[in-house]
Amino acid sequence: MTRPRSRLLAASRIARILLSTQYAYMLEYRAEIALWALSGVLPLIMLGVWQGSGAARQLGWSAEHLQHYFVAAFVVRQFSVVWLIHVFEEDVLTGKLSPFLLQPLQPLWRYFAAHLAEQATRVPFVLLMLLGLAWINPDLLWRPTLAELGLGIAALWGAFLLRFLLQALTSMLCFWSERAAALDRLLVIPYLFLSGLVAPLDTFPPAIKAFALATPFPAMVDFPARILSGQSVNLSGGFFSLLIWCLLLGPLCWWSWVRGIRRYGAMGA
Amino acid sequence: MMPHRYAATLRRFWISSLESESEYQLNLVLECLAVVGNLAGSVFVLSLLFSGQSSLGGWSWDEALVVLGLYTLLDGFTSCLLQPNLSKIVNHVQQGTLDFVLLKPIDSQFWLSLRCFSPWGCPGLIAGLILVATGLRQSGAPIQAHSLLLGGALVISGAAILYSLWFSLAALSIWFVKVWNATEVLRYTLVAGRYPVSAYPPALRLVFVFVLPVAFMTTVPSQALLGAGSWHWAAGSLLMASGSLIASRWFWRFALRHYTSASS
Numbered sequence: 001m002t003r004p005r006s007r008l009l010a011a012s013r014i015a016r017i018l019l020s021t022q023y024a025y026m027l028e029y030r031a032e033i034a035l036w037a038l039s040g041v042l043p044l045i046m047l048g049v050w051q052g053s054g055a056a057r058q059l060g061w062s063a064e065h066l067q068h069y070f071v072a073a074f075v076v077r078q079f080s081v082v083w084l085i086h087v088f089e090e091d092v093l094t095g096k097l098s099p100f101l102l103q104p105l106q107p108l109w110r111y112f113a114a115h116l117a118e119q120a121t122r123v124p125f126v127l128l129m130l131l132g133l134a135w136i137n138p139d140l141l142w143r144p145t146l147a148e149l150g151l152g153i154a155a156l157w158g159a160f161l162l163r164f165l166l167q168a169l170t171s172m173l174c175f176w177s178e179r180a181a182a183l184d185r186l187l188v189i190p191y192l193f194l195s196g197l198v199a200p201l202d203t204f205p206p207a208i209k210a211f212a213l214a215t216p217f218p219a220m221v222d223f224p225a226r227i228l229s230g231q232s233v234n235l236s237g238g239f240f241s242l243l244i245w246c247l248l249l250g251p252l253c254w255w256s257w258v259r260g261i262r263r264y265g266a267m268g269a
Numbered sequence: 270m271m272p273h274r275y276a277a278t279l280r281r282f283w284i285s286s287l288e289s290e291s292e293y294q295l296n297l298v299l300e301c302l303a304v305v306g307n308l309a310g311s312v313f314v315l316s317l318l319f320s321g322q323s324s325l326g327g328w329s330w331d332e333a334l335v336v337l338g339l340y341t342l343l344d345g346f347t348s349c350l351l352q353p354n355l356s357k358i359v360n361h362v363q364q365g366t367l368d369f370v371l372l373k374p375i376d377s378q379f380w381l382s383l384r385c386f387s388p389w390g391c392p393g394l395i396a397g398l399i400l401v402a403t404g405l406r407q408s409g410a411p412i413q414a415h416s417l418l419l420g421g422a423l424v425i426s427g428a429a430i431l432y433s434l435w436f437s438l439a440a441l442s443i444w445f446v447k448v449w450n451a452t453e454v455l456r457y458t459l460v461a462g463r464y465p466v467s468a469y470p471p472a473l474r475l476v477f478v479f480v481l482p483v484a485f486m487t488t489v490p491s492q493a494l495l496g497a498g499s500w501h502w503a504a505g506s507l508l509m510a511s512g513s514l515i516a517s518r519w520f521w522r523f524a525l526r527h528y529t530s531a532s533s
Binding site: 031032035036038039040041042045048049050051052053054055058136179182183185186189190192193198199203204208 | 293295296299302303306307310313314317318319320321322325326445450451453454456457458460461464468469470472473
């Protein structure tokens with residue numbers, strides 16, 4: 001009876017220590033993280049273009065609608081950034097992964113904790129940027145209901161997890177190829193155009209919208225952004241799609257990790 | 270004598286970097302796919318912005334294609350020269366190898382800006398040119414030699430402004446090693462140049478002319494190519510280009526005076 005409990009305790013201790021050390025580490029790089037946060041302004045630029053276009057108005061999107069959607073997309077983007085492959089590629093190529101393999105902890109957890117810590121470091125910068133937006137135009141911000149906020153954050157974490165798993169899968173290619181990051185650049189393209197980051201999915205022609213909804217990308221931005229901005233949204237469908245894609249990608253990651261680690265032969269392995 | 274020596278050195282630089290990059294031939298396929306994908310996505314988003322209406326900020330569809338084409342062209346230029354060279358400056362500062370660059374009997378700004386040539390930006394350059402040509406032909410604007418000449422000069426001055434911004438941001442790493450990703454921020458905000466400046470709200474337009482001069486990179490040259498260029502915008506662009514080139518030169522000299530090498 002005691003064994004599973006002590007295991008749970010040990011796991012929670014490891015998680016706590018991992019998160020706190022990674023957070024301390026990320027705080028050291030706060031200037032860099034502030035700049036990364038700044039580089040996520042794309043949804044706000046797109047908001048500017050969409051406001052001037054009038055194409056959204058024809059679909060029944062009011063100016064307020066549009067503003068809230070893109071500001072929500074901006075927040076979603078800020079907290080679902082995944083940079084695993086860039087770090088992982090370097091660690092594999094230079095052999096830094098080897099010491100991690102000696103520890104009784106799956107190394108991917110370390111990267112996962114680093115991402116969570118980076119998000120925590122981002123919070124004040126994102127709040128500052130939102131304050132700046134409110135200063136420019138108070139109408140850009142709104143107050144979501146508690147339910148919207150709770151569900152939105154849940155969907156946001158789901159989106160982050162999905163993006164992490166997708167990139168973890170491409171990262172595993174580092175074991176086979178030296179240029180796996182180049183392949184990841186290709187995956188960024190459908191993410192950019194089909195996720196709802198640069199154009200709301202409602203503005204897509206029906207056939208392309210149906211195609212986009214069959215991919216995992218709309219769950220990464222459109223779904224959480226719609227919840228946060230208080231628009232009509234198919235809640236069960238969205239969460240179901242997040243769940244299905246995570247259940248599909250998770251085992252695939254695990255399988256390619258097991259296959260890849262056998263091929264790993266960097267310095268010292 | 271001097272320009273000749275620089276030209277010969279440049280030729281050697283680029284041949285050697287082409288040789289080393291040709292080792293990764295699969296990259297060409299990946300880059301072509303990336304350019305095609307990005308272009309298809311951008312045209313798609315542009316078509317969404319145009320759905321149900323015939324103009325965006327006073328620009329017709331074909332004219333907006335010229336702007337998008339120039340953006341793609343400059344993005345290719347960034348991948349060819351700016352990204353491979355200027356993103357290495359911070360490594361030189363961090364590892365102290367900048368000392369070796371400074372000791373070479375050649376101008377350090379020249380070496381740091383032009384040492385590498387990455388052929389992987391070429392698909393972007395070609396795609397951009399095709400898009401510009403398509404937009405120009407379909408727009409029905411009379412194609413005149415002098416508007417092409419002026420447009421070409423303005424594209425070059427746009428590229429000069431872009432280079433100066435990148436170089437000055439990269440030179441900041443002499444003081445702040447941790448701002449190495451500032452150039453990435455620049456790259457992400459320059460995406461605004463995909464659309465004509467007049468498509469943005471007035472406050473943003475001011476930002477895009479004076480703070481982050483994307484207007485001079487895509488909108489102003491497009492206007493000139495379409496034969497609708499105005500002389501004061503052209504003069505402003507040329508002035509801005511020469512001013513920013515001189516400023517980047519001055520800034521680099523200033524930065525070097527503060528450089529203390531990695532070991533000291």
